[in-house]
Amino acid sequence: xxxxxxxxxxxxxxxxxxxxxxxxxxxxxxxxxxxxxxxxxxxxxxxxxxxxxxxxxxxxxxxxxxxxxxxxxxxxxxxxxxxxxxxxxxxxxxxxxxxxxxxxxxxxxxxxxxxxxxxxxxxxxxxxxxxxxxxxxxxxxxxxxxxxxxxxxxxxxxxxxxxxxxxxxxxxxxxxxxxxxxxxxxxxxxxxxxxxxxxxxxxxxxxxxxxxxxxxxxxxxxxxxxxxxxxxxxxxxxxxxxxxxxxxx
Numbered sequence: 670x671x672x673x674x675x676x677x678x679x680x681x682x683x684x685x686x687x688x689x690x691x692x693x694x695x696x697x698x699x700x701x702x703x704x705x706x707x708x709x710x711x712x713x714x715x716x717x718x719x720x721x722x723x724x725x726x727x728x729x730x731x732x733x734x735x736x737x738x739x740x741x742x743x744x745x746x747x748x749x750x751x752x753x754x755x756x757x758x759x760x761x762x763x764x765x766x767x768x769x770x771x772x773x774x775x776x777x778x779x780x781x782x783x784x785x786x787x788x789x790x791x792x793x794x795x796x797x798x799x800x801x802x803x804x805x806x807x808x809x810x811x812x813x814x815x816x817x818x819x820x821x822x823x824x825x826x827x828x829x830x831x832x833x834x835x836x837x838x839x840x841x842x843x844x845x846x847x848x849x850x851x852x853x854x855x856x857x858x859x860x861x862x863x864x865x866x867x868x869x870x871x872x873x874x875x876x877x878x879x880x881x882x883x884x885x886x887x888x889x890x891x892x893x894x895x896x897x898x899x900x901x902x903x904x905x906x907x908x909x910x911x912x913x914x915x916x917x918x
Contacts, residue, residue, distance in 0.1 A: 690746060692832060692879045693724045699885050701892035706788065707731040709860065709911045710815045715783035719807060721768045721800075722790030726751045732786065733760060739777065741766040769796040774806040783809050788817040789909075792834045801850040810918035814852060818843065820859055820910045826872030828880070838910055852914035859907030863895040864888065868908055 696703070707728065716736040723729055723740035724747050732738045740751050740763040748765045755761035766773055768787075785804045794800045804814050819829075819837045829837065844854050867884050871877045888895075899907075 689744070689832060690725065693727060693747075695880055695882060695885055697725070697727045698882075699889040699892075701889050703727060703731075705892055705896055706817055706860075710786070710817070710913070713784065713813050713815055713855070713913050714786070715812070717782045718784045718786060719777065719782045719804075721785060721787040721804065722793065723747060723751055723763065726754050728786070728788055729755075729761070735784070736760065738762070739764065739782070741768065741777075743767050768803050769794050769800040770803075771799070773803050777807050779806050780809045780812075782807050783812040785812070785814045787814065789819065791816060791818050792829075792836055792838070793832075795835050797835075798846070798850065801847060801852075805851045805916055808916040810916055812916050813855065814847070814914050814916070816843075816847070816910070816912040816914070818910050818912070820907055821865070824865065824868050824872065824908070826869075827876035828868070828872035828878065831878035840910055843910055843912055847912060847914045851917055853917055855913040855915050857910065857912040858903075859905065859909070860899065860911050861895065861908040862899065862904045862906065863891070864908035 711731075714732060714735065718732045718735045718738045720729060720732060720738060720740045723742050726740070729738065729740055729751060738761050740748075740761065742748050742751075742763075742765065745765055748763045751761070751763040755763070766776065785808055787804065791797050791800065801814070808814065819834065820839065822837045822839070825834070825837050840857060840859060844857055848854060867880075867888060871880055871884065875881075
């Protein structure tokens with residue numbers, strides 16, 4: 670049995686290695702969905718990137734056009750995986766670090782990055798206000814934070830709890846939260862209407878601790894259709910929220 674298969678909780682007590690890493694493994698298979706997420710953020714990515722909550726590196730390859738990418742995570746297994754994957758690549762560093770730690774801005778360097786990427790991570794952070802403040806402090810003036818978070822507290826269920834989610838978000842409260850930490854909103858919108866039924870079924874009905882593989886396969890297969898639907902109709906709700914904000918100069 671590898672260290673990825675243990676049920677021991679990490680220090681936060683919320684995210685378990687078993688549910689968390691298994692979900693990351695399964696999400697690695699939804700390549701079309703991952704490309705869709707990146708496509709919503711791509712034009713805002715700069716040259717010095719901090720990836721907050723890199724996991725096992727599912728999204729990291731999308732940022733390699735930057736001059737340098739610093740990947741941080743609270744799980745030692747995740748950091749070890751990313752380090753091994755990019756061993757010898759001077760563009761990528763992987764560190765075990767908590768973005769909500771009061772000392773993190775000094776450790777990473779204030780005003781050191783032009784982009785902070787935080788994809789499906791903010792919901793795992795109990796002290797998300799402190800986390801956003803620290804993201805603000807490590808950005809250069811005018812730098813951007815790229816947030817991707819789950820939406821709809823009505824969807825919160827067993828799967829959220831198993832994955833260590835403290836909350837799901839709504840668009841306007843998220844905008845207010847981000848703005849209160851010294852950012853100005855560049856763009857924000859809901860995304861992925863099609864994911865709502867599957868999440869509700871998995872989390873509220875079936876009470877799964879990881880997204881079902883078959884459902885993920887089907888979702889990935891149909892992702893081009895979902896993209897066309899949302900680009901055509903721009904629905905005012907979704908399973909997730911994309912929020913891009915700029916540090917005020």
